[in-house]
Amino acid sequence: MHAMIEELASPLLMSILLGSLYCMMALGLTMTKAITKISNFAHAEMVTVGAYAAVVVANTFRTGPIEALAAAFLSTAVLAVVIDEVVFKPLFNRGATSLHLMVGSIGVGLAVRYILSIFADMHNMLIAQTRIMVQLVAVIGYGTLTTLHLWVLPTSAITVVILHFMLTKTKLGKAMRATASNFELAKVSGIKTDRVRRITWVIAGGLAGVSGAFWSIYSPINPETGWLALLWIFASSILGGFVSFYGTIAGAYVVGFAENVGITIMSRWFGIDVAYKPLIALAIIVVVFLLRPTGLTGITLPSIRTVTSRLVREIRAGLKQQR
């Protein structure tokens, strides 16, 4: 029993790290899907661009992680807004279907990925990693807890908390939820949908960039990094219902755990080849779509307020009954 815990420590730590990264990536995907109705395949490229921005800043100016993360956030936020203004908004305004928007995002993704490849090839960075040292904090079983964990976990937790308060407490969050639930109605009610869109893209792109920057500290990157992670991000988002904020968070951690702890258990005790690891996330997508397209929850971005208020009401009623 003790040996088993020691063996599982490494994949557990890994899945917490990856789960937090997937969470930050998938939240952006979910938000853009809910508010702009795009299944954004170019989201992968924002991760890669953020990673490269971090590499360039950290390695050229020899900065610490904070500056690299800030550079990643800024560059991808700008990129996301530019992509939206140039491609997605005109397409959306012409009444493109969700499928057309998706094909458009595939085109954008291809263009960005290979422009980035050209850039990386010219500067000899087809495989790159930031020169930010990760220190060992503790050894648990066969696993190691590093400073990277101590950066990623709080960042992702703080992100979730800030987004939660923004969506539930502020006027902007209300406008976002209204736009997600009914675009036309939000527009005629006087919500500046263009502004909501832009802010959504800043958040989604920035988060993708930050997680890309973390990725470049965690392992060497190449221009395909984001594209290869994309199906995992989609799996997290889809498992959470694709437009659900809290579902996505849960989905990201489930995907992270399933692919690390799950494959360790399967290969150690059932003799399944580790090379089948990618199948787990893919199988999640397929199974969720076939059996339960609403994912883990039915909680969508617009219905957060109603659910929370109902919970509060029920708890109050319960307390009253107890008295």
Next chain:
Amino acid sequence: MALEILPLLTSIATFYGIYFILSLSFNLEYGFAGQANFGKVFFYSIGAYIAGIFTARILWGMAGVEGVDFFSDFAADIRLGVAASHPWVITALFIASLLLAALLGGVFGYLASYPALRLRGDFLAIFLIAVGEIGRVFVRTYEPLTGGVYGLSGVPNPMVWLGDPQARVFYALTVLAIAFIIHFLVGKLVNSPYGRLLKSIRDDELVSNVLGKKTPWVKGQALIIGSSLAAVAGALYAFYIQTIFADDFISMLTFTAITMVMLGGVANNAGVALGTLVLTLLDRLTRPSVLNMIGITVRLPFDITYLRYVVVGVLIILILMFKPEGLIPEKPVKTPALEIAKTYNNFEKKT
């Protein structure tokens, strides 16, 4: 010069034929029936692997060599030798593989109709992309069947007994002939009442349902036909390329086929022929070796492949923004009634 240009021409012709079948099948499913089958590469790889495994295993059985690994280069050479000395066998195997690929592609297409009836638009597309990736990861990892990352080699060119340049030329001609036969048949199909039924489902499923058409089954039929065509294209690819790697079957191939259809014209087979031609030429001609042959030395500080993909990506965006209907837009269906109306109009004008 002529000897150098011949392999280039045959490769362009063969790939044109293969991609033409692939984009015709996508056009049938998406352009006419409205089912976005983004798992195209999955059905294509099914065809390629069925043809490859079937042919290679039978040739291997005929060779009867013991103690050699089936996936080794030596074994591949033995298989090519057997194929070269038995013209009738390899021709029969070629035809049988095509039929088998079409059959199994159809079966998998029928399976794909299960999600297609439940999911719509981009959800179906993501689902099928995931299925395609599952297929790729599986064949890549499951070595006993497919050779894993090392690939399945020694699938002979079915005209290998003709000698080197002739075999390539005749194979290219065969592929083109098959492609144009399929083009003709698909054209017949979509101009028939059945084709109008497909279009009606694409435009408004509810209406055709109300008119008493079994729309789920018709959509399933479109996927079955499309998938078996894609599998035939995959089988032709396997016989041409002779070594099949799992990593040849990435989603990029699906996206290329989609771009071909969207560039040429959705729901217009002539347009698809044009779009396929443009993208095949772009794909084949922008290779450093080919450019060298024409006499252009490329001095770029990066790999030219990247530039090609950038062009494809930008092309997708431009088509969507400025010409979503494609270069040759959809035409009205050629019904007998339309013909009569046209002749009547001409008659009116003359008198």
